[in-house]
Amino acid sequence: DIQMTQSPASLSASLEEIVTITCKASQGIDDYLSWYQQKPGKSPQLLIYDATSLADGVPSRFSGSRSGTQFSLKISRPQVDDSGIYYCLQSCSTPNTFGAGTKLELK
Amino acid sequence: EVQLVESGGGLVQPGRSMKLSCAASGFTFSDYYMAWVRQAPKKGLEWVASISYEGSSTYYGDSVKGRFTISRDNAKSTLYLQMNSLRSEDTATYYCARDNYVMDAWGQGASVTVSS
Numbered sequence: 504d505i506q507m508t509q510s511p512a513s514l515s516a517s518l519e520e521i522v523t524i525t526c527k528a529s530q531g532i533d534d535y536l537s538w539y540q541q542k543p544g545k546s547p548q549l550l551i552y553d554a555t556s557l558a559d560g561v562p563s564r565f566s567g568s569r570s571g572t573q574f575s576l577k578i579s580r581p582q583v584d585d586s587g588i589y590y591c592l593q594s595c596s597t598p599n600t601f602g603a604g605t606k607l608e609l610k
Numbered sequence: 611e612v613q614l615v616e617s618g619g620g621l622v623q624p625g626r627s628m629k630l631s632c633a634a635s636g637f638t639f640s641d642y643y644m645a646w647v648r649q650a651p652k653k654g655l656e657w658v659a660s661i662s663y664e665g666s667s668t669y670y671g672d673s674v675k676g677r678f679t680i681s682r683d684n685a686k687s688t689l690y691l692q693m694n695s696l697r698s699e700d701t702a703t704y705y706c707a708r709d710n711y712v713m714d715a716w717g718q719g720a721s722v723t724v725s726s
Contacts, residue, residue, distance in 0.1 A: 504672075537712040539655075546705055546716040547647075547655065558714070590655055594711045597669040599645075599657040 505529050505593050509602025515610055522578040524605045526591035531572055535595035538567060538576045541604075542587040550589075551576060583609050612636040612715045614706045619720035622696055630720050632689040632706030639687035640664070643709035646680060646691045648702040649719075656702075659691065660709050673699075696724045 506529040516522045526536065534554040539547040549558045551567035554574055564579045578585055586609050591602040618630040632644070646658040659680040660669045668680050679692040689706055701724045707713040 535711060539713070541655075546719055547713070548716070549712055549714050552712040552714070592655075592657075592713065594709075597660070598671045599660070601655040601657065604654045 504598055505532060505596060505600055507591055507593055507600050507602040509591055509605060511605060512603065513606040513608070515608045516581060517610055518581060518583070520581070522581050522585075522607065524576045524589050524591075524607075526574045526576075526602045528572040528574070528593055528595075532593045532595035534569060535593055536567075536569070536574045537592050537594065538565075539590045539592065540585075540587050541590065547590065578607075581607075581609055585609060612708070614708065614715060614717035616704065616706050616717045616720035619704065619722045621723045621725065623726050624697060624724055626696055627692070627694045628696060628722060629693070630691040630704055630706075630722070632691075632717055634687045634689065634706075634708075637708070637715075639682075640684040644680075644682060644689045645707045645709035645713060646689075647705045647707055647713065647716075648700075649705070650699070650702045653702075658704070661689070693722070696722075698724050700724050 508527045536554045538551040541547040554569040555567045566577045568575045589605045613635045615633045622628045645660040661680045665682045677695045681690045703719040705719045706717040708715040
């Protein structure tokens with residue numbers, strides 16, 4: 504099974520910062536990597552697919568990148584509404600596996 | 611508008627069975643793989659199972675293989691998850707998701723509690 508190591512587990516950032524969350528795959532997954540945001544009591548929402556493509560309706564301050572088996576989600580000048588938990592998902596091979604999640608708090 | 615609405619959750623005793631349903635609308639159901647993803651209380655997301663367009667191929671996570679069965683009825687645009695031999699560790703919110711190699715649409719979730 505492919506393991507997804509996500510970091511950090513939590514972070515607190517100001518509205519002026521650039522926030523970066525990373526996921527490292529235990530083996531190659533091409534670009535079969537997506538990112539999700541989940542707010543308390545809500546279902547996850549797709550942000551990024553194919554490692555770098557922005558999902559419909561997602562603000563352009565969100566972006567994704569890839570370097571080998573390491574993937575990053577960047578939030579430029581985050582808004583208070585961006586608080587929540589972020590997950591990566593690899594769908595290159597079953598079992599599909601999620602990262603453990605990153606809890607983002609904006610201050 | 612894409613909509614996925616789960617139903618069938620609740621409280622069930624260990625060892626018993628439960629069947630979840632997910633009614634889909636707003637898209638051509640048979641054009642997509644579908645999946646179930648669960649989330650235990652205060653925990654992360656766990657992929658449970660996926661099913662191909664016509665249901666001929668199914669895929670399961672190791673923790674549910676042999677106990678859970680995913681199926682679909684394209685005429686009714688409905689996805690199912692039959693859960694047998696339930697354990698306390700199956701307690702979770704179960705989400706139905708459209709599986710397009712990404713989970714690009716999610717239901718609101720159905721809560722399943724396994725307890726005596």
